[in-house]
Amino acid sequence: MGEIIRVLIIEDSYEDAELLTQELIKGGYDPQIVVVDTAEKMAAALDQQAWDIVFSDYSMPHFNGGQALLLLREDNPDLPFIFVSGTIGEEIAVAAMRTGANDYIIKGNLKRLVPTMARELDQAKLRREHRKSEVMVKHLAYHDALTVLPNRTLLQDRLQAAITAAQFGNYPLALLLMDLNRFKEINDTLGHHRGDYLLQQVGLLLSDILFEPNLVARLGGDEFAVLLPRLTGKDDIHAVAQKILHALEKPMMIEGLPIEVELGIGIAIYPDHGANPETLLQRADVAMYTAKENGNGYAIYEEKLNQYSPRRLVLLGELRHAIDKNELLLHFQPKVDLESDCVVGVEALARWQHPEHGFIPPNEFIIPAEKSGLIKPLTQWVLNAALQQCHTWQQQGIQINVxxxxxxxxxxxSQLPDLIAQLLLTYHLEPTCLGLEITESSIMSDPTHAVEVLTRLSGMGIQISIDDFGTGYSSLSSLAKLPVSSLKIDKSFILGMTENKNAMIVKSTIGLAHHLGLNVVAEGVESGDLLEKLSAFGCDEAQGYFISRPVPAEDLTRWLRESSWRLK
Structure with a gap:
């Protein structure tokens, strides 16, 4: 038996079809033949099965080869189509090939049939492989390899199309951006292969709960996006966000391990928050960081949240210049011991007096610096300036912790402890001269690395304090396991001590912290009444406007010598 080949013959003469069949058999093939002579029969044959090649007469009473060619090309652009006719002339044959025929053979010269067919079958195979490669390349260009979800490129294309449709239809759409909390910790603890598996499961879950025409995409890393191309009402947004959060409440099982998955969702709405993909993506990103910081699960963009206005981007560039050229300055706010009424330390606070814009509030450059990565050189500048001032004070006989x-x-x-050790050596200072203040959220974002760095710093003899206590998610018992010596109760609790509930919270926090061996500092003390209450509650130290506002080093030096609060 020869090679099996499925052949569709369009011919009204069964004798001619038989001659063609015999020629194929002589050429070493085992042809599976179907002969048709009308458009209806041809359409039925094309629907019935796949074919390897089509041979067609040109002129027939009820059908012609040109019509057959058009019908075939609508169904299959790659299937070889060869005219076998005794009536087709050179001019007609050339015209036919221009419309999609692969070749033509004169019925009286069938010796060309087999080699022509063999050539065209090879060419068809190459075309199919090329088309398959094109499809694969296109798929890879528009889809994420790990999750097989649409990628950022496809999301932007679909988002632009959705915006165009929404403009004509006069309806809103929404873009949701989200990433997983503590994903780096999962990777570091369980391994990258389990982290990849978790991302795949999150992608599947999102796809299962969100149906067409909604689009789920992975943008890279642990970041996902959801496009809601048409909203019937803005309440739909809250329903979808809550649906996603609810679906992730149940831990995901990875190799028998239950993994809690939490994420922050940022939402931007067209046309309220932007009229193009770039703006909507940027503003959904801003809202996502807000959701992660406030712990509410999701947040809808508001103008006041945007840390990335053109002016802020310009300021970031100018901040780098200000750091490099030593154009920033420090203000210092004292902390006093409530039992002895002595000043026991100062907090160094970065300030920026811009040559054109004047005083820049700290939140306008510190928060963007944190998000842009500029926080590292900024912190290095603050550490250097603070320790240099501490050295200056010591030369003046003022021994004080900064x-x-x-x-x-x-x-x-991981290089931070080495940097601090070098700075202490440069300014001939003992480690006890330096204090470091960290927030609860800064620890919880990556506990493993945070504890490692803090342990090294504490081992050097540096005092470590938890700042803004009460605004994060940690408990006193969890903080007791960290290498910290004190905590600062957030000023929102101190200022609210006129309310009985807040006063009891502050009193209980002081008692529990003492029980765990922690020193307690109250920040935001703005009146003598608050100071008296804190002293009655057993608070160790206080800081706030009632004692002193943050002031430049020269003013603080004068204040230390003239104030009723004396140095210890």
Missing amino acids: AVNLSRRNLQD
Whole structure:
């Protein structure tokens, strides 16, 4: 038996069809033949099965080869089509090939049939492989390899199309951006292969709960997006966000391990928050970071949240210049011991007096610096300036501890302890001269690396304090396991102590912290009444406007010598 080949013959003469069949058999093939002579029969044959090649007469009473060719090309652009006719002339044959025929053979010269067919079958195979490669390349260009979800490129294309449709239809659409909390910790603890599996499961879950025409995409890393191309009402957004959060409440099982998956969702709405894909993506990103910081699960963009206005981007560039050229300055706010009424330390706070814009509020450059990665050189500048001032005070006979704030990114920097050790050596200072203040959230974002860095710093003899206590998610018992010596109760609790509930919270926090061996500092003390209450509650130290506002080093030096609060 020869090679099996499925042949569709369009011919009204069964004798001619038989001659063609015999020629194929002589050429070493086992042809599976179907002969048709009308458009209806041809359409039915094309629907019935796949074919390897089509031979067609040109002129027939009820059908012609030109019509057959058009019908075939609508169904299959790659299937070889060869005219076998005794009436077709050179001019007609050339015209036919221009419309999609692969070749033509004169019925009286069938010796060309087999080699022509063999050539065209090979060419068809190459075309199919090329088309398959094109499809694969296109799929890879528009889809994420790990999750097989649409990628950022396809999302932007679909988002632009959805915006165009929404403009004509005069209806809103929404873009949701989300990433997983503590995904780096999962990767580091369980391994990247389990982290990849988790991303795949999250992608499947999102796809299962969100149906067409909604689009789920993976943008890279642990970041996903959802496009809601048509909203009947803005309440739909809350329903979808809550549906996603609810679906992730149940832990995901990875190799028998239950993994809690939490994420922050940022939402931007067309046309309220932007009229193009770039703006909507940027503003959904801003809202996502807000959701992650406030712990509410999701947030809808508001103008006041945007840390990335053109002016802020310009300021970030100018901040780099200000750091490099030593154009920033420090203000210092004292902390006093409530039992002895002595000043026991100061907190160093970065300030920026811009040559054109004047005073830039700290939140306008510190928060963007944290998000852009500029926080590392900024913190290095603050540490250097603070320790240099501490050295100057010691030369003046003022022995005082200087505290510097660290951010989440600083706690991920394994080189930070070495930098601080070198600065202490440069300024001939003991480690006890330096204090470091960190927030609860900065630890919880990556506990493993944070604890490693903090342990090294504490081992050097540096005092570590938890700042803004009460605004994060940690408990006193969890903080007791960290190498910290004190905590600062957030000023929102101190200022609200006129309310009985807040006063009891502050009193209970002080008692529990003492039980765990922690020193307690109250920040935001703005009146003598608050100071008296805190002293009655047993608070150790206080800081706030009632004692002193943050002031430049020269003013603080004068204040230390003239104030009723004396140095210890």
